Amino acid sequence: MDPAGRVSYVVRHRVPAQARSGEAAEAVVSLRGAGVRVGGRTLWSGVDLDVGDGEFTAVLGPNGVGKSTLVKALLGVLPATGEVRVLGEAPGRASHRIGYLPQRRSFDASLRIRGIDIVRLGLDGDRWGLPMPARLSARRRGEQQHIAEVIELVGATAYAHRPIGECSGGEQQRLLIAQALVRRPQLLLLDEPLDSLDLSHQGAVAALIGRICREERVSVVMVAHDVNPILPWLDRVVYIAEGGAVTGRPEDVITTETLSRLYGVPVEVLRTSDGRLVVVGQPEAPAVHSDRHTP
């Protein structure tokens, strides 16, 4: 607990030398002229990006441009060109300080594993990808308390003991965010966490992630198909198009001028009366992998 009696759920791993020296904090994510090639094809290149401590960054762009690939490059599971630093280290070296939520859909309705066990798996080292059943021993008593606190933070206490297959999509997503948080990350990499949620759950889960970013000061890099649910929290965006990307503040990047220049074709950004942004005429990537749309 902090002096105000508030439970601190996410205890961050500070780099003491930086704090003592008073130097400007190192960027949480730093890309200089970064790019990735997969299958002999350059997806994007020439990307410069600095994500500061406690900032919320969105990775935007149409299907198939390489948004998930960017996240994988930050994790070090796909090689990148140019300079990529994550939490001051080469990609893959700081995985224990990163919480990762892969792009996925829902759990099978017949899956009997409880939500709390899914969350606990987040503590079990660097096992990226879909959570899998594991033999769970009664180790480390303090962990139980911490897991309960993180589940409370995401508002999942009421259903954490239900089989995850019986939880709704929004409930499952909260539990998976708890799984990513349980290792007390400094950086959350979230790949389309709002995908497959209905509008009201999108808003609630976006607000949860925004709150974790602001109040717990965990930096967030989040791939999103629709920027609108996260607009209130965004500090910066990476907008990827075929071959290139622009980075900057949302109000500078998500504009008719910038996106038309990025795509090389006229694209229009409209603001609706309720403040939502709509991008009209955004081309799809040429090689779209369409698993999003498969049943």
Ligand SMILES: Nc1ncnc2c1ncn2[C@@H]1O[C@H](COP(=O)(O)OP(=O)(O)O)[C@@H](O)[C@H]1O
């Ligand atoms: N390991 C890989 N090997 C070959 N092609 C890949 C690999 N990973 C992704 N791709 C391809 O790269 C493109 C971008 O993928 P992805 O990053 O998943 O796009 P997005 O997340 O923006 O929809 C797709 O055409 C995909 O098929």
Ligand SMILES: [Mg+2]
């Ligand atoms: Mg993707």
